[in-house]
Amino acid sequence: MAADSHRTRPKQACLTCKTRKKKCNKGLPSCNYCILKDLECRYVPVTRQRVYGTPNTDISTPTAIRREILTAETIDGPTRTSIPEPATTPRKTTLYRPVFESLDGVHLEVQNIIRLSGEFMDDLTSRYFRNLHGNLPIISRERFQSSLTGMGTPPSADSSILLLTVCLIAYLPNPKLSQRDGDTIGRRSLYLATKALLAQVQGCLQPSISLIQASLLLATYEYANGRPEVALVTIAGCARMAYAAGIHKSKPHNMMDGDSRLEAEEAANTWWGIVISERAFACEIDDYEQPMATILPSGDVQLPIDRQKLDIGDLLSPDSMPNIPASRLTITSIGCFGRAAQASCLLDQVLKALVIPNLTIRLPLLESLDRAIQSFLADILALIPGKGSAYCTALAVTVRTLFKLHEHVLSISQQAVFVNLRSLEEWKKSSLAALDTATTMVNDMAKWHYSILPLDGSNNTSPIYIYVVRASIKHMRTRPYNGDYPWPESSENELQLYLDRLQHQWVTSYDY
Structure with missing residues (x-):
């Protein structure tokens, strides 16, 4: 006891109390809490921290x-x-x-x-x-x-x-x-x-x-x-x-x-x-030929589960776990994250189609993918009433894919070529109309969502929406003027306000 009384009292709580957020009496050799719970009591030695100008400075005290x-x-x-x-x-x-x-x-x-x-x-x-x-x-x-x-x-x-x-x-x-x-x-x-x-x-x-x-x-x-x-x-x-x-x-x-x-x-x-995520990131890169680090799972692979099942997954029996192949786009029982996975599969096909050198093969393939994407988008929108935020990622990936596809068609250099009995100019008119529709849809969603965003700057919106809104604003600014626009003049400013609110959670003026 005499020896213990001369020990230096620890300056910090023991690791157990610190981890469990318990009040530690810093007793030696064990604190009261660890003795009561029959736990190992360990203290981290507190040494003076020195500031080093370069990594080659000699270390005199081991820490x-x-x-x-x-x-x-x-x-x-x-x-x-x-x-x-x-x-x-x-x-x-x-x-x-x-x-x-x-x-x-x-x-x-x-x-x-x-x-x-x-x-x-x-x-x-x-x-x-x-x-x-x-x-x-x-x-x-x-x-x-x-x-x-x-x-x-x-x-x-x-x-x-x-x-x-x-x-x-x-x-x-x-x-x-x-x-x-x-x-x-x-x-x-x-x-x-x-x-x-x-x-x-x-x-x-x-x-x-x-x-x-x-x-x-x-x-x-x-x-x-x-x-x-x-x-x-x-x-x-x-x-x-x-x-x-x-x-x-x-x-x-x-x-x-x-x-x-x-x-x-x-x-x-x-x-x-x-x-x-990798395919969403790749949408914002101009180099279409940059290879992916991940290989898309095969069409028969199981889709991911939603947050509700993930959070209680240890309570579920094997029979209750979903086993839906990623290729089954029309199944209505697919969860929110599963839909996002399917949307990324469609995006992957579009990114691969963009690098096909032969225009007479590329355009018909993009047209076929466009029909599949719009059908998939209609299914997502039918699920959204009452569950808008739940399908946020799937919706954002799908709309961003549409922008990517039709922006590419508009960027093709003008040339005298006919594909499926249609001139390149006709293909571009169709893509312009598709971008007008997508931009109008984003504008309508932004008006509704802006009114319910929390005032503290936080939101449960997928960050992919940031790039969807940017694509819409870009189309508004670059669209040829043919006497009238398909949206009110105030739409661009309203979208910019919405974008600022979305970005506040990630990029803020208070970023000191």
Whole structure:
């Protein structure tokens, strides 16, 4: 007892209390909570953090994490937010990049970054599952929560990184907090810290579902932020990890227990999320011949399940799991995410048709695909009453595919050619009429949706809608004037206001 009384009292709560958010009395050798619950009690040694100007600086004190200063000018242009430097350093905009010598401290660094965002982790995760999760249901909420609240052990490095990307997706900068010096970071800094941490953990661990999901969410953020080229690069690496982990292979459920079945469904949904997202990103790239990192699943592969089944998948029997092939476009019982997968299959066919060199083959194929897409769109619209947001991704992918197809026809250089007894000029007139109809539809949807968007800037709209609205505005601005437009003069301004509201969740004027 005498020896214990001279021990230095820990400065931080033990890992168990910190993870479970319990009050810790910091007792030695075990705190009261761990003694009561018969749990292992461990404290993380607190060492002084030193700021390193270069990665070659000698390390005199071993720590789990050391930090490097990166000037904002060295990372994709200037930024306006920083974590403050020591008082002895000239004040300038900087970013801190943690460099790990051990993965044991990843969860603590993630918690620190989230704290610096000025928001609570529970609020961010709740917002994520309320919004983007409905459009991209790749994470089982139950498995996600279990990975963060393990029995007496801190979250793993890959689970911690997934948590950080979830928080990045859900983060909404608060202009009042952003005006306070030094105690919060902005969206740009949060993104750079997330990307740096993810890259380091990827370099140390084997591909896992959590790492793949984190990479997909990061690519989604980059795409929604207006950088589809960067998103394509990120998702290509994500696809390689997915292939290495084998999640692209479907697995039978008959011999699985509830937990294994849930894990298999989560993996399948994640793979479909990569497939859908990569094709949506590719729509915004002019290089049609750029190869895809993912191969589209065959027509007989099972479609993904919806968020409701994913969130309670461990309670379902194998017989209750849907087994609908992706090629069955006319089945009415297909769920929302399954419809999004089917829409991506149609988009994939269009992207492949655009690179056919022979115009007499390309145009008839595009016409056939146009009929299939419009029929599919009619089926989606018939399902939407009362479930508008649920089919958000499927609708957005389908409408964006129509724009892509007919924009291509209008861009074909004028030449004296007849295809199916029609001149190229006649083909272009048909595409112009199709784009007019699609733009009018988007304008009508925007008027309705704008009135119900939350005032806090969050929304449960698929980020693909950002590019659908941009395509509509582009058509309004570039359409030849033939005496009258098929929409009111105020439509472009109304669409721009709607676009600004959609982008607020991803690109905001408060991005310090």
